[in-house]
Amino acid sequence: MKTWHEIRGFPLAVRLLLVNQLGVNTGFYLLIPYLATHLTENLGLSAVVVGVVLGVRNLSQQGLFIIGGSASDRLGARGVIIAGCALRTLGFALFALGDGLAVLLAASVLSGVAGALFNPAVRAYLAQEAGERRAEAFALFNVFATTGALIGPLLGSVLLLVDFRTSALTAAGIFAVLTVAQALVLPAGRRAEPSGSGLLGDWREVLGNRAFLAFALAVVGMFTLENQLYLLLPDGARDATGWDGAAGIVFLVGTVANLALQLRITRTLKARGSRGRWIAVGLTVMGLAFLPPAVLPGLVPVLAGALLLYIGVMVAQPFVMELIPGFGRPGLTGTYFGIFYVVSGIAAAVGNAAVGWAMDTGEQGAAWLPWACCALFGLASALGVAWLHRRGALPANPVPEVAAAVGERSRA
Secondary structure, X not given: OHHHHHHHOOOHHHHHHHHHHHXXXXXXXXXXXXXXHHHHHHOOOOHHHHHHHHHHHHHHHXXXXXXXXHHHHHHOHHHHHHHHXXXXXXXXXXXXXXXXXXXXXXHHHHHHHHHHHHHHHHHHHHHHHHHHHHHHHHHHHHHHHHHHHHHHHHHHHHHOOOOHHHHHHHHHHHHHHHHHHHHHHOOOOOOOOOOOOHHHHXXXXXXXXXXXXXXXXXXXXXXXXXXXXXXXXXXXXXXXXXXXXXXXXXXXHHHHHHHHHHHHHHHHHHOOOOHHHHHHHHHHHHHHOOHHHHHOOOHHHHHHHHHHXXXXXXHHHHHHHHHHHHHOOHHHHHHHHHHHHHHHHHHXXXXXXXXXXXXXHHXXXXXXXXXXXXXXXXXXXXXXXXXXXXXXXXXXXXXXXXXXXXXXXXXX
């Protein structure tokens, strides 16, 4: 009840963006986890071609986050969000209707570009509209995103009993509904104001912010470890039980914990100390989450590790999102989020490759190796953030100008 009361206390735009994220993750995870199987088993494509199709989607998204962020600043977040959802609708529909390589590549590019548009734009819009309650807004954002990440695969597994096309068209339909809903209901939000320095000038300003870049690099462990919810932990659950469905228990544990604890954790910690300290604590918990499966066999240690990992994310992630706009002026909020996700995406890809290498190597008699590797990632990131906090390099509070602007709009 407290969660729903908290949601009602936010402006309409924030509430719509929360529902939007639930739909985005539901539609995405309804399709993407099953795409590789469809390409290989249904279409008979080689592993190399499948890798190219999936890689093009990732590259299109990770490499263009900066474009989406800058477009949000210059054109307004609302239009960029709507355009991103419309492109995702088209991309997922192409996955359903086409089986030629050219169509599949086009679907991958459209799906990736869509994510590059609306991901930074949604976060910039949320930061601008939530003002001083940014941490709570991003905490709720995490709740809705996690819930969608659970509903999506479950719904996808049911729809696949019909066929992949039905699943893909359903995912496209979800994004079509989101596109129309946002076009009809989402307010215009803060008007974009030209910076006067040009696009390249905006990028130079952000990339020249050494404190921001140091922070982005310091928290890359968060994204690498969070990705293990879809790689190492499900693999560990399957190995422990011999049952493919055990991976679903990992997501169920996390979703229940997220619904019950996320907002409570954020509100409690926000009133008890600086953001940097809690980010470091959250990253430490994320790293420690991989120790139980490293030293103990069975499903219970894997689930305990998953629960600790989710708790660590609940501690750190809302404050990471809250701090990002504080590194620069409000007019570049989208650009800061865009560049942050470019840096984190590249680093997470490298981290995932390292974890994959550790998993392959561990099969030769060192099963603990990938778990230990992840623990080191988490602890290294925690030390990096703690060092920046100690040096006073992190913004401690929401940007005053953003909060003031929100207040002026609410009084108008």
